[in-house]
Amino acid sequence: SGKDSMHNDYGSGKNKISIPPTLLFTLISKMDDVEKMVSMDFKHENDRIFLIGETKDELGGSEYYLYHGIKYEGFVPKVDSAKFMKNYRALHHAMEQKLVESAHDLSDGGFAIAVAESAFSGGFGAKIDLKKMPKSSDATRNDTLLFSESNGRILVSVKPENVEAFKAAMKGCECSEIGEVTSGTFLKINGLKDESVVDLDINELKKSWKGLMNKMK
Secondary structure (H helix, E strand, O other), rough: OHHHOOOOEEEHHHHHHHOOOOOOOOOOOOOHHHHOOOOOOOOOOOOEEEOOEEEEOOOOOOHHHHOOOOOOOOHHHOOOOOHHHHHHHHHHHHOOOOOOOOOEEEEOOHHHHHHHEEEHHHHEEEEEHHHOOOEEOOOOOOOHHHHOOOOOOOOEEEOHHHHHHHHHOOOOOOEEEEEEEOOOOEEEEEEOOOOOEEEHHHHHHHHHHHHHHHHOO
């Protein structure tokens, strides 16, 4: 109660960190059939990887800019709720038909972080082609496509035999096949000029991810 309830404090003593008051939304939904629940981890070798939603040059306020010490530059992600809901409803329909093996939202860190998390959480590698990513005309750099935090995007994987049915379910939406799940332990991403921009072992990616989590404790 009172203004104290609006404080955002972390830690204690001299290590205490406080940030300005933040409006927090907690969303809860009912799932009629838990058997249709879709988790974020890649499930099978040769599954096809799709990206739903458009990637734009929206690096303002991103983790990528924060890492490079860039402040007050670039465009922050915009919200197009009507477009997003169209994509979400189509994806939900595909999930109801059990056409989707994994689904992961793109948030902090953008595409690069999401695909790494789906790969190492499932124990699979992946091959990705950035040229095939749904993108706006201003997204002309590899780092933009990797780390932009454009809203409304979802990374999904689909069994090869379900690809055509999945495409039909997503007809009229921003959705493109961008790669496939591999049996190895490497995440390989080719850039806009077919050059290799990422070639990393998922086990090393997981160590880096866990290391960051440990630093935040």
